[in-house]
Amino acid sequence: MKLTTRLIDIGNRGVLLNAVDAREISVRDGDRVEVKNLATGETVSAFVDTTATIIGPGTIGVYRPTQVRVDVLDGAEVEVRAADRPASLAYIKRKMDGQRLNKEETYAIIKDVVADDLSPSELTAYIVSTYTNPLDMDEVEYLTRAMVDTGDQLRFPSYPIVDKHSIGGVPGNKISLLVVPIVAAAGLKIPKTSSRAITGAAGTADLMEVLAPVEFTATEVQQMTEKVGGVIVWGGATNIAPADDRFITVEYPFKIDARGQMLASVMAKKYAVGANLVAIDIPVGVQTKVPSVEEGHRLAREFIDLGERLGMRVECALTYGESLVGRTIGPKVEVQEALAVLEGATEPNSLIQKSLSIAGIILEMAGKAAPGQGYALAQDILASGKALAKMKEIIEVQGGNPAVTAADIVPGTYQYVVNAPTTGYVIELNNKALISLARAAGAPQDQGAGVCIHAKKGTRVQAGEPIITVYADRKWRLQKALEEGRRLMPVVVEGMLLDRVPGRHWTTRGGQQYGQ
Template identity: 35%
Template sequence: MSTPELHQRSNNLRVRCLDLDTLDKPIALLRKDSPVCRSEGFDAHARVRLESLHDTVIATLFQTGSELLAPDEIGLSTAAWRALQVRDGQQIHVSHPKPLESISSVRGKVYGRALRACEFGAIMRDVVHGRYDDIQLAMLLTAIAARALDDDELFGLTDAMVGVGERLDWDVPMRLDKHCVGGLPGNRTTPLIVAIVAANGLVIPKTSSRAITSPAGTADTMETLAPVSLTLGHMQRVVEREGGCVVWGGSVGLSPVDDLLIRVARVMDLDAEAQLVASVLSKKVAAGSTHLVLDLPVGATAKLRSREDAERLGERLRSTAARFDLTAEIVISDGRQPVGRGIGPALEARDLLAVFQGDPDAPRDLADRALSLAGVLLEFGGKAEPGDGVRQAARTLESGAAWQKFQAICEAQGGLREPPKASRTEVVTAAHSGCVTHFDNRRLSRVAKLAGAPGAPAAGLELHVHLGDEVRAGDPLYTIHAETAGELGYAREFAGNNGDIIQTEADR
């Protein structure tokens, strides 16, 4: 604002921080008898525009009849407080937000009208500025899911998501990247791939997500080994120095609207193909990637249930990426069982360290998946002849060069550290003898989440068997790790009521 004065004093209120954690949702609280509520006709759950001397935010309003607040006070959630940059007792201006014109475009899509690029741009600008509430976001997501986007619309959505966030610019001609569409516990190949690729002199500035519905995201796992919440400048310095990084994408502002959409889609249990494609590619385009390898695991309890689903999604990803001059290679992989042994941030980090350090007991499946994907990137970058990428990746890992590079990346990000260990464990054993024939990835992930992952970094579970293993009754199938007795109890109870999470021949 140009002056220290706010608008008409009748709509100015003194602020109080309520220390209310609403994640990224700005919330405001007013007394029912507040003069502003009466003069403006604000009802509970109204959208209000809050303006301080520093910034403006759109918040959802709730009301109270208690004396928690004075009539001339407004309480703010932590998210609103931080956005407005205020202190207790300072004044802010409260008013109605401007009419949300872009919602008419969303309504048109509900009735089957194709959206133009300019309409996607207006929608995404309104979303990122907080003008859409959760109901309106749900309306947008439903329209995208129910009225499939054509190729032009998908490009328009992706481009609009890129346009409302930061965009990285690198002074090198080739920037490599990797992404997995998810749904497979323990599939934490990214740190291995980044280290292998960077050790070969290529540039791979990797931004990763935190867990959405899983027991660990790549950023959660990496955070047990090194800091991941870097500023944009710090991230760029790490990449300039070491050729690669593994940082949390949310800290550098890439495609910020994606996190807002994912939060609502998760509650709706909605997984629209167009949203997935736009989510993945908007972050890669914003990160400045030129070449990308995409891992699409297929399995009965993975996100993609059939090879046909994976091929269709892969083609959509590849063709949309090409419109951004982004070369994408699709790898359809086995998603029938978890990867490695650990499920949960610290346990997955220990698997990574075992692979990096050449431990003879390191999970071979994790190493093999990482080598296959890194091999594609090495061939992209000209560091391996066609067909020799996996062998070059293996040489880099076995020589110790990848481990040295990973340590250097961690130091550049703030220092390598030891993953924590849980204070409580309990073993889940086989009820019958036989050959392991099936994993329910989703319910196995739920055991890890009930144990406290990813909020408790040391929590999760450690697998002792894989498909094809012979077990006897009483043999350990997996060990639950937890940091509190209560969380261990929740996980143990769920595991006990779902004895077929890991099935043997005798169970089927």
């Protein structure tokens, strides 16, 4: 059927058909059509929406992404016909039924993901199928290679190329802001491509965006790394393993991170940037993604196995995940804390020790330090100011202000201080609840949103002393966070859990009762 185009500025990849024309072509909402530009012969596949009123018969509404791909002008004539469903849908159905996928089937799915040939519901079905029917190691390898092969890759003229990654699950894990400049200051190349938040309140890319732009092409990432030794960028803008950020879009609202998908996501990005030495941080704790040391060892073996399959040397660090890293959760407050350490602050110990441990592993893997001496070398680089100087170079090469200091980073305008309701010890800090609290305040989209923990687990507090400050960029977000805090009770001071069942609550400095 020949139809006249009407360009519609909508960001979905699709077209809008009048219901009469849709019946004539034998398609309905969610089906696919092929749209052929009669002037150029270019043909693309597009998803169908239908209407009885917005456009009339004989006209096709062409959404912006489809218009770009088919290169058609407003008012031009196009030929439209029903399109077949992609074969990858049958493979997704196989996975939904609990069957294994082979290499060809996996590649077909990932190619369609990258080409945007799967609808949001179809992509969601794939993600959920791998969550409910976990991938085995062969499937993880197929997925990893497919994710790499369908995107750009970096190829450096000299090696080693090092990288690190944390699997997440523990709040405030801002160590890349210390590890990357320490490692780069030691003369190594570390092109750190990072994700935005999936289950947390701020991914590494969200943090770095407070200091500098993070969206660059693969070529720019390579050039910047060659120039200053390291970068901290958002992997989604590089076209490096581009399927991964499509996956994250689906995973984010569900707060899921399927194990096989996570293994492939991490290792695909490391493999694609040319890394041959990789350190993996695996936080372990009841409230993390890895609840026990035994489970951490199993996951470490899977990372090492996958690395061997890809020709990469991988070492894993099982780290303490029962408490947040440092004292802050949220983009600006975490960046402020990390910059302060680079500038010479000697607290918080958890952030400093974890960062130096991971950096030390990398330095030993690369031969920059003898076995067992990596931590000390990393500590020397941090204490000497070389890491701060390197971080300023990284910020500058990415287009940020290299003169920025911790004092320049100001958290959200709206703040609320939660005080200890009684004298005693902090006996519980619920990681998941703290993350939910920061997200409710607006993190990571609102950079100023987050929480600062004044008293960590095991700390003795006096009645009326601050235990948490909640920050928000918008007043209504702060109120939403307080409501979330009342529901989740992220902090418990000794005695309150038994003394006030079920009416546990926080108090303000003025004595008004809220949340614990």
